[in-house]
Amino acid sequence: MRALTAACLAVLSGLVVAGPARAQEPGGEKPPSQCLAVAQALPNVIYASASAAENPLAVPDAVTITFAGHSTYRIETPAGVTIATDFSGLYGAVPVPRVVTMNRAHTSHYTLTPDPAIEVVLPGWDPESPSPVEHHVVVDDVYIRNVTTDIRSWADGGMIPDANSIFIFEVAGLCIGHLGHLHHALTDAHYAEIGRLDIVMVPVDGGLTLSHTGMAEITSRLRSSIVLPMHLRGTVLDNFLSKMSGEFAIRYMDGNSLTITVRDLPKRPTIMVPENLAFRG
Numbered sequence: 001m002r003a004l005t006a007a008c009l010a011v012l013s014g015l016v017v018a019g020p021a022r023a024q025e026p027g028g029e030k031p032p033s034q035c036l037a038v039a040q041a042l043p044n045v046i047y048a049s050a051s052a053a054e055n056p057l058a059v060p061d062a063v064t065i066t067f068a069g070h071s072t073y074r075i076e077t078p079a080g081v082t083i084a085t086d087f088s089g090l091y092g093a094v095p096v097p098r099v100v101t102m103n104r105a106h107t108s109h110y111t112l113t114p115d116p117a118i119e120v121v122l123p124g125w126d127p128e129s130p131s132p133v134e135h136h137v138v139v140d141d142v143y144i145r146n147v148t149t150d151i152r153s154w155a156d157g158g159m160i161p162d163a164n165s166i167f168i169f170e171v172a173g174l175c176i177g178h179l180g181h182l183h184h185a186l187t188d189a190h191y192a193e194i195g196r197l198d199i200v201m202v203p204v205d206g207g208l209t210l211s212h213t214g215m216a217e218i219t220s221r222l223r224s225s226i227v228l229p230m231h232l233r234g235t236v237l238d239n240f241l242s243k244m245s246g247e248f249a250i251r252y253m254d255g256n257s258l259t260i261t262v263r264d265l266p267k268r269p270t271i272m273v274p275e276n277l278a279f280r281g
Contacts (some may be wrong), residue, residue, distance in 0.1 A: 005126055013087055015255045016076040018186065025265060032182045033143070033145065033195065034170050034173070034175065035168060035170050035175035035194075035195040035196045035197065036062070036192075036193075036195035036196075038202060043132060045155045054141055055218040058131065060171070061074065061078035061079060062258075062259050062260060062261045063076065063078065063171055063172050063174055063176070063259070063260055063261070064091075064175070064257055064258070064259045065199070065227070065228065065257070065258045065259075065260070066170060066257040066258075067230070067256040067257075067274035067276060067277060068091035068092035068254055068256075069090065069091030069092070069276070070086070070088075070090070070091055070181070070230065070231060071085065071086035071103075071178075071181070071203065071228065071231050072084055072085055072086055072088070072090075072091035072092040073085050073092075073177065073178065073201055073203075073228065074078070074092045074097065075142075075169060075171075077140065077141050077142045077171045077172065078141055078171070078172050079085075079140040079141040079142055081096070081098050081099065081121060081138075081139050081140050081141065081142050081144070081145075082097040082098050082099070083097055083098070083099040083100070083101070083142070083169065084097040084100045085101050085102065085131075085167065085178045085201065086101065086102060086103075086178070086180060086181070087100035087111065087114070088102075088111045089111040089113070089114065089115075091230075093115065096115050096118060097118060097121065098119050098139065099118070099119065099120040099122065099137075099139055099142075099144065099163070100114060100118055100120070100121055100122065100126060100269055101122045101123075101144075101146075101167045101178070102121070102122070102166070103123075103124040103125070103151075103163075103164050103165060103180040103181045104123070104124065104125050104151070104163055116167055119139075120139060120169070122135050122137065122144065122146070123165075124146060124148070124163075124164055124165025124180055125148070125163045125164070125165065127259070132148040133146065133148065133165065134146065135165075135167075141170075141171055141172070142169055142170065142171040143170040143171070144168070144169055144170075145165060145167075145168050145243050146165040146167050146168065147165065147190060147193040147194050148163075148165050148166075148168045148256055149164045149165070149166060149180070149182055149186070149190065150163060150164065150165065151163040151164045151181060152231065156180075163181045164181050164182060165180055166178065166179050166180055166182070166190075166194060167192065168195075170195070171211075172261065172262065173259070173261075173262035174198050174199060174262050175178055175195065175196050175197050175198050175199070175262075176197070176199045176200075176201075177197040177199070177200045177201065177224075178197065178200075178201040178240060179200065179201060179202055179203060179218075180203075181203065182203060182210060182215075182218075185210075185217070185218065186218055186221075191221065191222075194222075196228065197222050197224045198224060198225050198262070199224055199225065199226040199227075199228065199260070200219070200222055200224040200226075200227055200228070200229065200230045201229075201230050201240065202215060202218075202228070202229055203215065203229075203230055203231035204226055204230070204231060204236065204237055204240040205231045205236060212239055212240045213243070215240065216243045216244055217238065219248075219263065220244075220246065223269060224269060224271055225265040225266055225269055225270065225271070226258070226260070226265065226266065226269075226271075226272055227244075227248065227269065227271040227272070227278060228258075228271075228272055228274070229271065229273060230277070237273070237277065237278070241271060244271055247269070248268075248269045248270060248271045248273050249266070249268050249269070249270040249271070250270070250273070251270050251271070251272050251273070252273045252278050253273060253274050253275055253278075254275065255274075255275050256274040256275050256276050256277075258272060
């Protein structure tokens with residue numbers, strides 16, 4: 001769980017360029033976020049596909065989300081774009097995803113050697129400076145943006161500003177969020193930047209990220225229709241579920257994949273536990 005060295009940061013700096021450098025700069029209007037709680041102008045959007053400029057968010061169809069392992073979920077959009085979250089190469093690498101997101105807390109959440117076939121690599125921090133990284137990327141039918149948060153420094157116990165990203169994937173009318181390796185409570189400003197999340201992936205380890213009480217408070221405030229746990233399993237997961245069972249329905253999935261449309265969202269907020277995450281062994 002060591003912090004990244006300067007050499008590692010230099011390598012990842014090259015990876016930041018490797019994906020989006022193949023994208024096209026749009027010349028027309030920027031696509032608005034469908035998920036923001038408040039209206040705001042967006043920074044320049046990078047297009048990773050020419051077809052995205054024509055109609056970037058227009059496919060109201062099913063999205064498939066699969067738990068691959070640890071904090072990696074694979075998202076497949078109606079247009080066939082595959083995304084792997086908190087990608088280290090250990091999970092979700094086969095078949096090769098088109099897009100990966102990464103966070104820098106420790107090496108199970110990023111890789112310095114992603115497969116060259118991965119088209120877009122999105123680190124959740126800026127490897128070249130302490131400034132917050134901003135991603136606004138459209139790949140065919142999915143718009144990907146991020147909201148930065150701080151992480152603890154394993155070296156001195158302090159905080160590293162803007163070193164984690166909550167990634168938001170807007171596709172098929174759904175707002176899907178991944179909290180990454182979240183280490184602190186969210187402010188009102190964070191919630192405003194995040195906006196509506198229909199589906200959220202939440203770390204439930206109870207200590208490496210946030211306590212179960214802290215994560216329960218965030219989950220309750222987000223009030224997503226579907227909550228997908230991640231990071232640890234077994235009794236640790238059960239402790240989190242027991243805190244949430246009065247407010248959220250609990251459903252144990254038959255398998256690790258969920259195929260969902262905006263019309264299928266449950267009326268009562270529901271925590272859906274993938275089969276491999278619920279397993280005790």
